Amino acid sequence: MTTEVNAGAAARAVNAIKYDRLTALVQEVCRIPSVLGDEGPLAKFLVGVMRDAGFEKTALQEVLPERPNAIGELNFGAGPRVVMTGHMDTKPVSHGWSKTDPFSGELIDNAIYGHGIMDMKAALVCQIVAMEALRDSGVPLAGSVAMAAVSDHMGDQRGSIVYFEEHPADLAVLGELSGNEIFLGHRGRYYFDITVRGTSAHTCHKPLAVNANMLAAHAVLELDQSRLTPQLESWVADLFGEETYMAPGRIYGGLPPGGPSMIPDECVIRVDCRPQPGVSVEEVRAEIDRCLQAATARDPRFRADVTLADVKSGYLANPGDRVVELMRDSVRAVRGSEPPLLAAGWLGDTASFGSKVPTIIFGPGGEPVYCADEHLSIDDLVEATKVYTTFAALALGDQGNT
Secondary structure (H helix, E strand, O other): OOOHHHHHHHHHHHHOOOHHHHHHHHHHHHOOOOEOOOOHHHHHHHHHHHHHOOOEEEEEEEEEOOEEEEEEEEEOOOOOEEEEEEEOOEOOOOOOOOOOOOOOOOEEOOEEEOOOHHHHHHHHHHHHHHHHHHHHHOOOOOOEEEEEEEOOOOOOOHHHHHHHHHOOOOEEEEOOOOOOOEEEEEOOEEEEEEEEEOEOEOHHHHHHOEOHHHHHHHHHHHHHOOOEOOOOOHHHHHHHOOOEEEEEEEEEEOOOOOOOOOEOOEEEEEEEEEOOOOOOHHHHHHHHHHHHHHHHHHOOOOOEEEEEEEEEOOEEOOOOOHHHHHHHHHHHHHHOOOOOEEEEOOOOOHHHHOOOOOEEEOOOOOOOOOOOOOEEEHHHHHHHHHHHHHHHHHHHOOOOOO
16 A cells, blocks of 8 residues: 555655663653543643654643643645544552562563553553654655554543544554554443332331332343344454343442431442444443343342433444554554454544544553563564554555655
């Protein structure tokens, strides 16, 4: 797909990557806690890095109070707009760290250790350093490449929503952890809340009560045994598997510890559903209704209300899409072999912006993630940075100007 001239320009851009800077910056971001709700300090650091590196339009883009996006870009003239993006927020620190502190950013045996390094602080740095190399190489390009480090991914994805509402893009690369393989997309996420109704009473009057927790247990068992296999195109089933996963992930019933007790008349089950792209809310709801009918068969006193609490769509790029071909060319150029096309089970920010912008997912790190002694090898960081650099060079050099 790419010309030999474009490939040569991409190779020159890769040669401009500053690997010592890559290592040092990854260590620095690992030292800045950014658990969901506390993304502000990391956003300020990244904006400072981009501003000092000469990026244009650097800013803390307002999203939520004290939780901005960190954005900047490089302009090479008229042409397509490519966005490199990823999230700053992490989950809480895991217990059991032994080799070093979770926020040390320490280099041990050619790997950097840090909480959230895989999901996905390191990729943010790889993208910024790749953009710097693109500019420093001096290769002739046409278009612009932007950086969007977003907040609230693990919340409601407000960071991505706000960014892509205000900034157009022709192509995007989401740096989620893919083991440096090409992911075409990911499953969606539907949350249903099932409120089971019983009859309350003092525990001493148990015969008068219908325990909502007990009734909910029937639904939990049926939901856990669900094996929904919707009709899918064969290539989609090959990527994601045939089953739409459903699990009763959270159960709220009775009164909290430390206070009075009674037999509860309400229990809420949060059902976490992970549908493949193309599986509708209605299909999943029908399976939940089937499970609840089975719970009623277990106990005729069972009654419940169902509420759709949240919808995040799955995402899937077509293997023939230009953004996919560009990434395949990029990985092939860096690795020297044909990359497979894979997909993820987790939820990416493409749930919120993928319908607007053709996007491919590629980033360092993989399962298990969010565990003690989380780390990434320098080799993985280097490969990811080379791929990001190559992708941007090919995308902006595919206009006949290189």
